[in-house]
Amino acid sequence: MNGAPNAPSAPSAHHADVVIIGAGIAGLSTAHHLTSAGVTVAVLEAAPYVGGRMATDEVDGFRLDRGGRPLITSYPELLRTPGLEGAAVRMFAPGVLVHSDGRNYRTGAVGSTRSARSALTVARALASAPRPPLGGAGGALDQARLSAALGRLAATPTDRLLARPERTAREALAARGLPARTVSGFVRPLLSALLCDPELTTSSRCADLALRAFARGRLFVTAGGAATLPELLARTLPPGTVRTGVCVTDASINNVTTKEHGEIGCRSLVLATGARAAAELLPGLRVPDFHAVTVLHHTAPTPPLTDPLLLLDADRGGPVAHTAVMSAVDPSRAPRDRVLISSAVLGTPPPAAELDRTVRAHLARLYGTPTDDWELLAVHHDPEAVPAMSPPHDLRRAVRLLSGLYVCGDHRDTNTVQGALFSGRRAAHAVLRDLGVRPAREQASLSAVA
Structure with missing residues (x-):
């Protein structure tokens, strides 16, 4: 095979060129790059x-x-993965809201991009947009240092970031001259939201990449929920490609055995679990x-915050790391005239019997409003929500284990x-x-709705 036909065929019931185990975002990304190449x-x-x-x-x-993490418009794979052209996004307001010393401060805001037509346009505009003073991160000099540090990160190429000495994010930030107040009042709570690591044990290189993404882009969620991205990827694959409810009992490079469909022959196997x-x-x-994450969803009679902002806790005055009125960010996530507040607890949560009470008390302080009449809609705890990236961390771990196995x-x-998404693309290109087979070249774009 060579090149990419216009309409890749679906696999037969008992054979495919490649079997991918796992229909998460990585496996679906792999599938799109492979089917685009025929x-x-x-x-x-x-x-x-x-x-x-x-x-x-x-x-x-x-x-x-x-899950409880926002996305960032400057993630390049959102623009490179085929199948994501129709994904609508809902932007948080520029910057974040930080609860520090018992008060809320708007920090890290950038110029408005309400008229932007795509996430790529947003990312490019924000890369050169001026940043206003950062309240809650120290005095004027500290704020200037932080703005300068974010500006330098935004302009630094990836290879230069990865060439820096690797240590924990906490050690690296301390060595760069940022005041402790700035780190605790802005950087640590922001990285907690982006990487789910409140103790800053993450590799400094990974933390730098996350901060650079924030400096270059805007926080957003997909319209209708996080499942929108994988559902869109699955729908736009050739019919019959994705099979859910399938239990794999044995797998090898050229044969996969399932309870539901018997044996499926293949030429290559990709583990995307x-x-x-x-x-x-x-x-x-x-x-x-892993970093454990617990997500709680509440509804309230009135919104405690009308702006679509991510609220971070720098005081560490309770279990909640970050929270947002999600119905203000994405109205489609709640029924008409209803309010949805989503909050994330990192690490080991309080005992189940007191989790909601403890979280509700913390949210009352963060939002500055009583929460006694809030209703708990759902709680989801995942002890393995986010793989840890402690140093030394290999940012490009091998996806090809041997020919035929990825x-x-x-x-x-x-x-x-x-x-x-990037690991999925790397795996697909290794398979090809x-x-x-020569990989096809595609460029996707997200439709941005502020």
């Missing part, structure tokens, strides 16, 4: 839905994400440590949607090289 693919998913940890539950008309599930199928594969996911790259 390769037949079968994506097998044990769950009854696609998306893995990017799942959204529907409860009484609310759309509730199981989480790290632990991949290690169960392939003993010896390294399983990283692995991808956020545990092979960075622990973000960007990392998962071994099959002797």
Whole structure:
């Protein structure tokens, strides 16, 4: 095979060029790059839905994400992954709201991009936009230092960031001359939201990449919930490519056995599951440590905040790391005239019997309003929500284990949607090289709605 036909065929019931185990964002990205090059693919998913940890539950008309991290418009893989052209996004207001010393400060804001037509346009505009003073991050000199540091990160090429000495993010920030107040009042709570690591044990290189992404772009969510991205990717693959509710009992390079469909022959196998599930199928594969995340969703009679801002807690005065009135960011996540507040607790949460009470008390302080009449809609705890990236961390862990056997996911790259998508592309290109197929060249664009 050579090049990319206009209409890749779907796999047969018992054979495909490539079998992908796992229909998370990495596996679906791999499938799109492969089918765009004319390769037949079968994506097998044990769950009854696609998306893995990017799942959204529907409860009484609310759309509730199981994960708690925002996306950033400057993630390049959102623009490079075929199939994401129709994804609508909902922007947070520029910057973030930080609760520090018992007060809320608007920080890190950039110029308005309400008229932007695409995420790429947003990212380019923000890369050169002036930043106003950063309240809550120290005095005028501290704010100037922080703005200068973010500006330098935004302009630094990736290879130069990755050439820096690697240490923990906490050690690197202390060595760069940023005042402790600035780190604790802005950088630490921001990285907690982006990387789910409040203790800043993450590799400094990974932290720099996350901060640079923030400096270059805007925080956003996908309209309708996190599941929108994987659902869109699955829908735009050739019919019959994705099969959910399929339990794989045995797998090899040229044959996969399932309970539901028997044996499926193939030429290559891609493991696109989480790290632990991949290690169960392939003993010896390294399983990283993880950051646990608990997401709570509440509804309230009136919105505690009308602006679509991400609220971070710099005081660490309770279990909540960050929270947002999600119905203000994305109205489609709540029924008409209803309010949705989504909050994330990092690490080990309080005991279940007191979790809601403790979180509700903390939210009352963060939003400055009583929460006694708020209703808890759902709680989702994932002890392995985010793979840890402690130093030394290999940002480009091998996706090709041997010819015909590949692995991808956020545990092979960075622990973000960007990392998962990029690992999927790397795996697909490794497969294509071994099959002797030239990758197709596509460019996707997200439609941005402020």
